[in-house]
Amino acid sequence: MKTIQAADLVPVSVLIxxxxxxxxKAYMIAVEKNVPIRSSGEILVDVPKITQRQIxxxxxxxxxxxxxxxxxxxxxxxxxxPGMYSIDAxxxxxxxxxxxNEFKGQTIITPHVNHPGVAPRPFLEPAKRATRQENLExxxxxxxxxxxxxxxxxxxxx
Amino acid sequence: MIDNQLVQAALISxxxxxxxxxxxxxxxxxxxxxxxxxxxxxxxxRLKIDTQYDLSDxxxxxxxxxxxxxxxxxxxxxxxxxxxxxxxxxxxxxGLSFSANGIKFVRVKVLxxxxxxxQDVRTWRAQVRCRSTIHEI
Numbered sequence: 001m002k003t004i005q006a007a008d009l010v011p012v013s014v015l016i017x018x019x020x021x022x023x024x025k026a027y028m029i030a031v032e033k034n035v036p037i038r039s040s041g042e043i044l045v046d047v048p049k050i051t052q053r054q055i056x057x058x059x060x061x062x063x064x065x066x067x068x069x070x071x072x073x074x075x076x077x078x079x080x081x082p083g084m085y086s087i088d089a090x091x092x093x094x095x096x097x098x099x100x101n102e103f104k105g106q107t108i109i110t111p112h113v114n115h116p117g118v119a120p121r122p123f124l125e126p127a128k129r130a131t132r133q134e135n136l137e138x139x140x141x142x143x144x145x146x147x148x149x150x151x152x153x154x155x156x157x158x
Numbered sequence: 159m160i161d162n163q164l165v166q167a168a169l170i171s172x173x174x175x176x177x178x179x180x181x182x183x184x185x186x187x188x189x190x191x192x193x194x195x196x197x198x199x200x201x202x203x204r205l206k207i208d209t210q211y212d213l214s215d216x217x218x219x220x221x222x223x224x225x226x227x228x229x230x231x232x233x234x235x236x237x238x239x240x241x242x243x244x245x246x247x248x249x250x251x252x253g254l255s256f257s258a259n260g261i262k263f264v265r266v267k268v269l270x271x272x273x274x275x276x277q278d279v280r281t282w283r284a285q286v287r288c289r290s291t292i293h294e295i
Contacts, residue, residue: 011270047229048285049208051209052209062279
């Protein structure tokens with residue numbers, strides 16, 4: 001008896017297209033929310049992992065800096081334990097930077113800061129939600145079409 | 159079932175000796191996907207064994223079915239080169255039966271020729287998914 005694979009029902013190309021759709025949408029949302037992302041190439045569609053029963057395609061971010069905006073970091077983090085980042089001057093006696101918020105316009109010179117991290121500006125989850133209907137429809141369509149072909153192939157053998 | 163590394167070696171040696179594949183990428187440069195060497199030139203192709211399973215439930219040893227993917231990487235400005243090389247793999251392997259490394263591959267079936275997408279900012283990645291029945295000679 002023929003073994004039917006997950007990819008026989010939903011081709012990998014369909015899933016790759018879905019992943020690309022989510023990645024593109026995520027990039028658009030990230031740009032709208034001013035997430036410092038340089039190009040759409042920073043949200044990557046990974047190589048599919050294929051087994052008999054399952055196909056997994058990960059959407060990866062090219063660096064942790066972008067990931068910090070998805071879930072927040074420091075005291076704003078929504079995953080893990082929130083807390084400040086303790087930063088000390090290493091190669092010079094002081095950290096020197098332009099102040100923001102109430103310190104705007106001032107040059108801050110200090111040997112140590114407690115950085116609060118960044119507030120979340122999610123773009124991956126909203127992209128998944130925004131494309132969900134379309135993605136489900138693609139999977140449903142491919143599944144139905146291939147199921148029909150498989151059943152027709154089996155009937156011919158009988 | 160047959161050890162995946164034996165299946166992999168057989169497929170790689172077949173690809174490296176194929177004149178069709180050699181039209182765009184130099185012979186000997188097709189390697190396994192998890193290759194950890196430092197010499198990485200473009201364009202290139204990599205093989206990934208996706209899954210291997212028995213042909214039927216009552217099979218004790220062979221034959222088995224192996225599913226594998228050829229990945230083609232290119233650094234060109236467009237996806238054309240990656241898709242062209244993927245086309246070479248389709249041409250070289252579709253319907254092919256061959257023996258290598260003590261393994262007989264029976265009629266390789268090309269399941270999907272997936273159009274090149276961005277692997278990262280600079281690289282394109284095309285994929286050719288194949289399936290073949292295999293047994294030990």
